[in-house]
Structure formats: C-alpha cells, structure tokens
Amino acid sequence: MEKQWYTISVYSENNVGLLNRISGIFLKRHINIEGLNVSKSEIEHVSKFTIVVNTTEDWTRKIVQQIEKQVEVIKAFYHTDDDIIYQESALFKIASHLLFDERQIQNIIKESNSQIVTVSREFFVLAKTGRRHEIDEMHDALEPYGIMQFVRSGRIAVTKAAMPISELLTEFQEN
Amino acid sequence: METLKAEKKEKKQETTMRITGAEALIHCLLAEGVDLIYGYPGGAIMPVYDELYKFQDKLTHILTRHEQGAAHAAQGYARVTGKVGVAMATSGPGATNLVTGIADAQIDSTPMVCITGQVTRSLLGSDAFQETDIVGISTPVTKWNYQITRVEEIPEIMAKAFYIARSGRPGPVLVDITKNAQFDELDFKYEKCTGVRSYKPVPEPNLSAIENAAELINNAKRPYIIFGQGVILGEAEAELKALVEKGGIPAAWTILGLSAMETDHPLNVGMVGMHGNYGPNVLTNECDVLIAIGMRFDDRVTGNLATYAKQAKIIHFEIDPAEVNKNVKVDVAVLGNAKETLGMLLPLINKSEHKEWLDEFDKKHQIEFETVIQKDIHPTKEGLTMGEVMEQINMATGNNAVIVSDVGQHQMIACRYAKFTQSKSNITSGGLGTMGFGLPAAIGAKMGAMDREVVAIIGDGGYQMTIQELGVIFQHNVPVKIVVLNNDHLGMVRQWQELFFESRYASTVMTNPDFVKIAEGYHIKSRRVVQRSELKDAVAEMIASKDPYFLEVKVEKEDNVFPMIPTGASVADIRLK
Numbered sequence A: 001m002e003k004q005w006y007t008i009s010v011y012s013e014n015n016v017g018l019l020n021r022i023s024g025i026f027l028k029r030h031i032n033i034e035g036l037n038v039s040k041s042e043i044e045h046v047s048k049f050t051i052v053v054n055t056t057e058d059w060t061r062k063i064v065q066q067i068e069k070q071v072e073v074i075k076a077f078y079h080t081d082d083d084i085i086y087q088e089s090a091l092f093k094i095a096s097h098l099l100f101d102e103r104q105i106q107n108i109i110k111e112s113n114s115q116i117v118t119v120s121r122e123f124f125v126l127a128k129t130g131r132r133h134e135i136d137e138m139h140d141a142l143e144p145y146g147i148m149q150f151v152r153s154g155r156i157a158v159t160k161a162a163m164p165i166s167e168l169l170t171e172f173q174e175n
Numbered sequence B: 001m002e003t004l005k006a007e008k009k010e011k012k013q014e015t016t017m018r019i020t021g022a023e024a025l026i027h028c029l030l031a032e033g034v035d036l037i038y039g040y041p042g043g044a045i046m047p048v049y050d051e052l053y054k055f056q057d058k059l060t061h062i063l064t065r066h067e068q069g070a071a072h073a074a075q076g077y078a079r080v081t082g083k084v085g086v087a088m089a090t091s092g093p094g095a096t097n098l099v100t101g102i103a104d105a106q107i108d109s110t111p112m113v114c115i116t117g118q119v120t121r122s123l124l125g126s127d128a129f130q131e132t133d134i135v136g137i138s139t140p141v142t143k144w145n146y147q148i149t150r151v152e153e154i155p156e157i158m159a160k161a162f163y164i165a166r167s168g169r170p171g172p173v174l175v176d177i178t179k180n181a182q183f184d185e186l187d188f189k190y191e192k193c194t195g196v197r198s199y200k201p202v203p204e205p206n207l208s209a210i211e212n213a214a215e216l217i218n219n220a221k222r223p224y225i226i227f228g229q230g231v232i233l234g235e236a237e238a239e240l241k242a243l244v245e246k247g248g249i250p251a252a253w254t255i256l257g258l259s260a261m262e263t264d265h266p267l268n269v270g271m272v273g274m275h276g277n278y279g280p281n282v283l284t285n286e287c288d289v290l291i292a293i294g295m296r297f298d299d300r301v302t303g304n305l306a307t308y309a310k311q312a313k314i315i316h317f318e319i320d321p322a323e324v325n326k327n328v329k330v331d332v333a334v335l336g337n338a339k340e341t342l343g344m345l346l347p348l349i350n351k352s353e354h355k356e357w358l359d360e361f362d363k364k365h366q367i368e369f370e371t372v373i374q375k376d377i378h379p380t381k382e383g384l385t386m387g388e389v390m391e392q393i394n395m396a397t398g399n400n401a402v403i404v405s406d407v408g409q410h411q412m413i414a415c416r417y418a419k420f421t422q423s424k425s426n427i428t429s430g431g432l433g434t435m436g437f438g439l440p441a442a443i444g445a446k447m448g449a450m451d452r453e454v455v456a457i458i459g460d461g462g463y464q465m466t467i468q469e470l471g472v473i474f475q476h477n478v479p480v481k482i483v484v485l486n487n488d489h490l491g492m493v494r495q496w497q498e499l500f501f502e503s504r505y506a507s508t509v510m511t512n513p514d515f516v517k518i519a520e521g522y523h524i525k526s527r528r529v530v531q532r533s534e535l536k537d538a539v540a541e542m543i544a545s546k547d548p549y550f551l552e553v554k555v556e557k558e559d560n561v562f563p564m565i566p567t568g569a570s571v572a573d574i575r576l577k
C-alpha cells in the first residue's frame, strides 16, 4: 500500500497522561509524528489533537483504532488532505539590516503573503500561514540571506464534512 | 422535586465521614466488594498498610514474597473468579516489580487494579527516595492509569478504576497515590462509577451484521469455529455450546479459550496454534466459513498470515473494535459482547450437521493420535513424559481441576492434554508468556476457588523465577498442588535450539537444586517421582492431600513438543515430528 499524508483528529477529555498514551501508539509501530497540535475544540472541556503522519492507510486505520480505544478518547478520525482545510504557521526571525541591504527580501515578503509581526533595530519577525510547501518555499527563498530563527507549528485542520462529536457525547451519556 | 433533592442531599451528607485518604482507600475497596488483596509494604504506602491492619477482619491482605508474585496472584484470582484482582505495592522498586504482571494482564485482558504508593506531592519530580514515574512506565501496559495527588480525588478515581478494569474488554488499571493524599483528610462518600463519558466499553451489536453472519453460516459446507477468551470473559459459554450444537459446527480453542467448552464434547476438536492439534490447524485452511469468537488472531495462532484461511469467509465476533481487521481481514465483523451477539445469532441459525466435514477432523485426529498423542500419554520408552503426568492428573481429578500452568513445554503439554468440564479453569500466561506466572497465579486461583482442586504445572526454569511464593503457601496453608515437571533444561528454548540452531544448547542446561528439600524447608509435603511405577500413586497422594503438596516429576530431559508450526510457516504446514 502506498504511503500518503494523513491527518488524524482526536477528540478527548483533557488529561495530562493522554499525550503520552497516544504518542506511545506511534512509537510502538515506528511511525513518525510529522506534526502535532493540541488545543481546545469546539466543545467545552474537550481537547483536540491534530496529528499528521505519512504512512499507509492500513497503518493509519489501525493507529486510529488503537487511539480510539483509549479510555479518555471520545473519537478519532483520519483524513486525507482532500478531505480537510488545513494550515500551518511559521515564524522567521531575520536581521533588520537585510530589509534595506537585500531588496529581494521585500519581494519575498510581498509574494509570500506573509506579515511582519514586529520590527526592532536588530531584527524583524515574519509570520506566514499556509500549506507546508508554501512555508517551505518561503524558507528556501529566505535561507540564502540568513534566517536567525525559524519555527513551524503543527498542522491545524478542520474537515469539510461535519464532525458529529456533540452527538456522540450525548449518545455516550445516554448509554 | 425540590424537597426530594433536599432529602437526597441530606442523606448523602449523613453518609459522609471525615477520614484520611488511606482509610478512604480501604472503604473504596470494600465498597467494590474486595475482600482479598495481594501486596508488599514500603515507605510510600505505609499509611494504607496501617489501615489494612485496622481493617483485617474485613479485608485480607496477603503478603507475597515479591511484588511480581502479588500481581500474578491477583491475576490468578481474577481469572478464576471473573472479579477484579487487586495488587498493592510501594513506590519505586515496589511499583516497578509489578510491571511484568501488569503487562501480562494487559495482553491477556485480565481485570486488575494495582495500587502503588508514591512520594509526597511536593517531592514529585525531585528524584526523591524511591520516586519513580510509574504512571509513565505503566502507560503502554495499562488499560488506564492515574496519579492521585489530592485526597479528594480518591473516591472518584477508585470507582473509575474498578469500572474501567472490569467493563468491556477487561484489563489492568494502575492508581498511584502520593503519600500526602494518604495522610490528608476528606469528607468521604463513595459512589460507584457507572460510566465514563469518553469510554464506550461494549459496542452496540449490529443486527444486519448478525444476519449476514447467520447467512454465511447457514450456507456453509465446512463451517469452523475458533473460540478464545472472549467467550469466558463475556460468560458466553452456554451460547457458544448452543451454536456449536445447533449448527453442527466443529469448534477449536485458543490457549486462552480453553475450558470455555468441555474438552470431551464431541464437537470440540482441539487446540489451534503453534503447538495445537493437527486437524484444527490444517483444517483452518480448508474450512469455507471461519467463525472467530472472542479471539484476536495472535501470531501464535495464525502462523504465516499470508497463507492463513485465505479460502474462507471470515466472521469475527469481537468486543474490541481495535481488534477487527488488525491481523486478519474479515468479511463480517460482529461487534459486541459475545453473550449478547451469539444470543442474537442463535435463533437465525439452521439446525445442521456436517458429518463429512467432521470426519475430516476425526481422520486428522487419528493421524495425530498415532504419531504424537499415543507416545505422549502412553509412552513405552523408559523416561517419563509430561503428557503422561497430565493424563494421571486428569484421572485423579475427574477432569475437574483448575489447571494453572507456567510457560514452556509443560505449558503446551498442559494445554494440549488437560481436560476440563468447567469454564474459567485454565489459567496460563498466553499473550506475554511470562515464566514465573504459574506459582503465584495458582495461589490466587486457589484463594478464589477454595472449593476446587487447583493444580499448578510448572517447569524447573519458571519455578525458580517465583519460587519464593512457597512462603505464602506455607504461611497461609494455601492448599495448592504444585507439580514441577523437571527436565533439567529450559525445555522450550532447548527444543528450538535443537530444531533451528543445530542443537547448540546455549544456556539452557540447568543444574537444579533439590526441589523436594526446598519445599520441605517451607514445611510443604513433598515427593519426587523418578519412575513410571510411582507416578499414579504419587498423583493420587497429592490430590488426596488436604494441605499444599509439592510433586517433582523427573521427566525425559530432551523431549520435544509436537505438533509444531515453525515460526513463519503456514498452519497447513504444521509438523508432526
């Protein structure tokens, strides 16, 4: 089976140990977590893990089954890139003098649709939100001029189809 | 309504008591119906032990001689009773010593609650004396775990722990309690847990899946059932038997399914798996519909997956959705508790017989009988065989003992030849294959079923891994019958060395102590058998004993267990020699 990008969304109770439990499921199978984001979700007191992996659908399904089996997990889904709207963000810290010395930098900022978050005498910070390849392209474009610091977030995603978590929760409670 | 609420509140208030966390813990255990726990004290759990002292008339604590023994004893108790076993230990080494038992309970779905002490909250993360991250360590091998750091959490977390351990697919739960939470006081009241919002222990059965299953079964010419421990855990033994009889379907057991159906039932065709029976393995690849009930297609059962039951339509009755399509792709998955789903299936099944198909099992049995079984249980050579010992035990106990085995050749022989008439009677470490399981598990099994004969079958290797638990047997006069089948080797590993490593016996030959003397040191009645002529009498003497009894049988040193599916081979290529 062919490897591809899958985004796993996990709705769970807030619990300190759960991240450890979930990461162990990947570890056991030597599947690398390419992106991880934990945040609150649309439901009060329910957290959402967004995990990106590059593997086969068969493995992804098995992992999702194992994740869903954990007591504190309400529901886990997996999606291909076509099923979701997704973004990652990145911050670039760059020396301020480059803005004036290297004219090309201004073009990169414009073309990449990134924002200047802050400017100081020593450095300025660019923020870019988009798909991973767009961030990669921007990174590659800036790299020759020197990037003082770079960081990229995990993927965040929402699905095109509905996520019936609230219904599930009421159903769980009724049972 | 208002007054009702007020009344309820008042009532609740009446039942709260101001007590310490340590005492609260005891009340939680009592509220869960626990009257027996196994454990070992130490600094971080001392407040709880102090309460155990005060409550000894209500709650028996058995001091095992090692925490691993406590975990296995709790498992043995749980397996034979179906109730939650409880083990307790201190922080640090006490907690880590439980881990093997926890891992064993996890892979064999045994309901167990482990309670560990932990350093006081303010010291957490400081590498304090005997601090270990047992929650981190046990995470991959527990169904759920939790660290209590505040006394108020105790009732709710304990209730949740028991609920999670026993519900759905059972498993071990570990609760770690910091020392401050044991000392501090709370207003205690206990409410049993009846549900956890994010956790659905038993999936809803799907009628159309059951109808599809029934149709496949009704149209099958060569249907075949493999049943596992799910039948025992779900208490679906009667439903299984009804299905087997109504459909005229041959049924085989996995090692953990053994005893779910009486071994002498004419449609019970034997054991599947690496050292299972010939027919049940070979015919897996000749059936047209394979009905897997409460089993998980472990690699020791399936052999090479690429050639496993490819010709068959496969139906999987399973409580755990994560097991479906994990190892074997199935055609129909019936989720739910086996008792419920089989109960729904039964009325849809046509009465049938499959005589020719059954004859094939008979024929294969005949072949196995002549080449293997006969020699195992009625040997003509001089040396004693493990099989003949099992046969004598069957006869002496009327096929009605609880058989607890350790891990190795003797385990395979016990599971092949022990006979059962009651469920929950075969206690063995299946998934983890934990040497050292047998002796402590037998203690737990006996204490859970005092009215039954409990016979432990152990190898000379595994026996020495938890031999210290003889201390418990002696101190509490636990009348288990211990049989060590002594071949002076780590027999199973030696067998593999003989077959696959050109007989290079690397570290499998053992110079053993005088086991009879050791038992005598614990004041346990004991006897050694070296000749066939003494065997029957010795077994009879052992079974007749009201007290614990140790029997060492010196068996042939280099016997092998057959049939055998070599690793990576197909079930169809099982070797008879």
Ligand SMILES: Cc1ncc(C[n+]2csc(CCOP(=O)(O)OP(=O)(O)O)c2C)c(N)n1
Residues within 6 Å of the ligand: B406, B407, B408, B409, B410, B411, B433, B434, B435, B436, B458, B459, B460, B461, B462, B463, B485, B487, B489, B490, B491, B492, B493
């Ligand atoms: C804790 C543990 N360590 C190692 C093994 C690997 N192992 C499996 S069977 C076996 C030999 C068991 O020897 P013995 O207890 O004498 O039983 P026999 O096979 O001779 O009946 C070994 C070492 C194991 N299963 N468990």
